[in-house]
Amino acid sequence: MKEKFLNQTNPNVSVDCVIFGFDGVELKVLLVQRDLQDNLEIQDDTLVLPGDLIRDNEDLDEAASRVLTGLTGIRSVFLEQIGAFGNPNRLSKGKDRTWLEAVRLKPDARVITVGYFALINIKNYKIKPAGFAKHVVWHDYKVVEELGFDHNEILDAAIRILRNKLYREPVGFKLLPRKFSLHHLYCLYNEIMDAEIDRRNFRRRMLKTGFLKETDEFQEGVPHKPARLYTFVKKEFENVSRKNFKFY
Amino acid sequence: MKEKFLNQTNPNVSVDCVIFGFDGVELKVLLVQRDLQDNLEIQDDTLVLPGDLIRDNEDLDEAASRVLTGLTGIRSVFLEQIGAFGNPNRLSKGKDRTWLEAVRLKPDARVITVGYFALINIKNYKIKPAGFAKHVVWHDYKVVEELGFDHNEILDAAIRILRNKLYREPVGFKLLPRKFSLHHLYCLYNEIMDAEIDRRNFRRRMLKTGFLKETDEFQEGVPHKPARLYTFVKKEFENVSRKNFKFY
DNA sequence: AAACTTAGTGTAAAATTTACACTTTGATTA
DNA sequence: TAATCAAAGTGTAAATTTTACACTAAGTTT
Numbered sequence: 182m183k184e185k186f187l188n189q190t191n192p193n194v195s196v197d198c199v200i201f202g203f204d205g206v207e208l209k210v211l212l213v214q215r216d217l218q219d220n221l222e223i224q225d226d227t228l229v230l231p232g233d234l235i236r237d238n239e240d241l242d243e244a245a246s247r248v249l250t251g252l253t254g255i256r257s258v259f260l261e262q263i264g265a266f267g268n269p270n271r272l273s274k275g276k277d278r279t280w281l282e283a284v285r286l287k288p289d290a291r292v293i294t295v296g297y298f299a300l301i302n303i304k305n306y307k308i309k310p311a312g313f314a315k316h317v318v319w320h321d322y323k324v325v326e327e328l329g330f331d332h333n334e335i336l337d338a339a340i341r342i343l344r345n346k347l348y349r350e351p352v353g354f355k356l357l358p359r360k361f362s363l364h365h366l367y368c369l370y371n372e373i374m375d376a377e378i379d380r381r382n383f384r385r386r387m388l389k390t391g392f393l394k395e396t397d398e399f400q401e402g403v404p405h406k407p408a409r410l411y412t413f414v415k416k417e418f419e420n421v422s423r424k425n426f427k428f429y
Numbered sequence: 430m431k432e433k434f435l436n437q438t439n440p441n442v443s444v445d446c447v448i449f450g451f452d453g454v455e456l457k458v459l460l461v462q463r464d465l466q467d468n469l470e471i472q473d474d475t476l477v478l479p480g481d482l483i484r485d486n487e488d489l490d491e492a493a494s495r496v497l498t499g500l501t502g503i504r505s506v507f508l509e510q511i512g513a514f515g516n517p518n519r520l521s522k523g524k525d526r527t528w529l530e531a532v533r534l535k536p537d538a539r540v541i542t543v544g545y546f547a548l549i550n551i552k553n554y555k556i557k558p559a560g561f562a563k564h565v566v567w568h569d570y571k572v573v574e575e576l577g578f579d580h581n582e583i584l585d586a587a588i589r590i591l592r593n594k595l596y597r598e599p600v601g602f603k604l605l606p607r608k609f610s611l612h613h614l615y616c617l618y619n620e621i622m623d624a625e626i627d628r629r630n631f632r633r634r635m636l637k638t639g640f641l642k643e644t645d646e647f648q649e650g651v652p653h654k655p656a657r658l659y660t661f662v663k664k665e666f667e668n669v670s671r672k673n674f675k676f677y
Numbered sequence: 678a679a680a681c682t683t684a685g686t687g688t689a690a691a692a693t694t695t696a697c698a699c700t701t702t703g704a705t706t707a
Numbered sequence: 708t709a710a711t712c713a714a715a716g717t718g719t720a721a722a723t724t725t726t727a728c729a730c731t732a733a734g735t736t737t
Contacts (some may be wrong), residue, residue, distance in 0.1 A: 235541075239517065265541075267489035291485055293543075362715090364715075379695075381697085382696085386694095404703080406714060407714090408715055629686075632686090633687095653684075654734050656683080
């Protein structure tokens with residue numbers, strides 16, 4: 182069976198989601214194998230970003246949210262647009278064509294996709310391989326392996342934007358559990374910025390931002406001095422473009 | 430006659446351009462009155478951003494470039510994507526519907542638009558009211574008047590992005606003639622950032638960036654000491670996300 | 678020649694950033 | 708139970724950057 186919701190689906194516009202998670206060491210991206218439905222004869226293990234055509238009654242953000250929720254069960258989450266990708270040849274690689282012809286009602290339609298990126302707490306949910314995709318993997322974000330369609334380009338754009346935001350907006354927390362140690366946050370920054378930040382300066386400056394509130398709780402089960410846990414506190418966040426603002 | 434190029438035009442995706450220019454005092458945006466073609470009976474002086482549906486063989490950037498060139502004659506120019514706008518109700522205001530029904534072959538089609546913003550030297554060209562739009566105006570960017578469709582939203586996004594870029598990337602120059610005085614640049618920064626920057630500090634820091642080269646030429650025809658003119662020099666521009674980089 | 682207008686310049690105080698090493702705490706092990 | 712291990716947690720001095728601020732220079736007009 183080809184696509185459901187045909188009458189309500191826009192054949193020319195899709196969304197694709199770059200879903201980031203942090204396991205304490207590596208920044209991961211959620212990738213899926215394309216769903217071949219009942220086309221068992223096709224051999225295709227290409228990884229792609231989870232995505233879907235948009236429906237006529239939903240906004241772009243809603244479509245991205247639907248994809249994210251369908252895959253992870255997570256509802257309210259950090260989800261922001263990356264931009265639109267519309268190269269006329271973005272669907273013309275061999276395997277991409279094969280897949281489109283097997284699954285899409287209008288396999289030749291020009292499709293513009295709108296990229297989104299999400300930051301989630303990797304431990305907060307179980308991956309549901311239902312719906313779109315049978316195989317779902319958390320992949321190190323430094324992958325260079327070739328994804329389907331133009332998804333490497335979308336992923337690169339997401340990483341660029343994430344790096345730019347990390348120093349200017351309080352977004353790092355979104356990847357952590359509600360209570361976390363400064364060390365945890367520190368590792369996150371090092372991993373995403375691919376840098377080796379000074380530990381003491383990081384700690385002082387991060388605390389100075391006023392976005393952290395200490396709790397009375399400590400790490401448990403570690404074979405050394407347990408670290409204090411903090412929570413993130415929302416506060417009025419003035420316009421980022423204020424010249425000297427640095428998030429951390 | 431309704432739209433030309435119907436067979437090659439994608440009814441679901443458009444581009445809209447926020448074209449900025451600086452006249453020495455105010456930052457301006459180029460707005461057009463919708464082209465009603467031969468529908469003389471319709472009364473509609475709503476201003477909108479210049480835009481068009483995309484064609485099947487062109488990339489999004491190319492479509493935006495086509496709109497810009499068609500209107501201004503300018504070819505190579507700073508042109509960057511703002512993002513995609515796809516609210517299902519973005520075309521449903523009364524006058525917008527009237528216009529769509531008069532001009533579009535599929536007036537009910539869902540249209541997602543991709544916003545672009547351009548920075549041009551306002552004096553470098555003559556506006557050509559040919560093609561898309563009969564009436565073309567440079568409007569102060571602080572306008573709050575209501576534009577057609579969701580174009581206020583697109584304009585706001587463009588301004589936000591421009592402000593963020595101005596302090597981090599060498600983009601201000603794109604709005605100036607090839608040779609300009611530091612005062613000219615200073616006014617540009619004050620106008621865009623809606624601030625009152627210290628004149629001496631601005632001068633020192635701007636020169637320190639290494640993007641300016643002094644010429645032997647000076648202002649002419651001014652009733653006071655003439656200012657030296659500078660040119661912008663391209664140099665390797667390292668990744669913006671370097672933590673402490675400030676453009677000026 | 679005096680008045681006017683904008684161009685162009687320097688410095689000292691304050692704030693921020695950087696580099697850097699030892700003590701504390703709790704768990705494990707000998 | 709004392710010693711060891713591993714990561715947590717802390718302070719300071721030097722360098723750099725940012726800020727605030729006022730007068731002289733140059734060319735035009737009156």
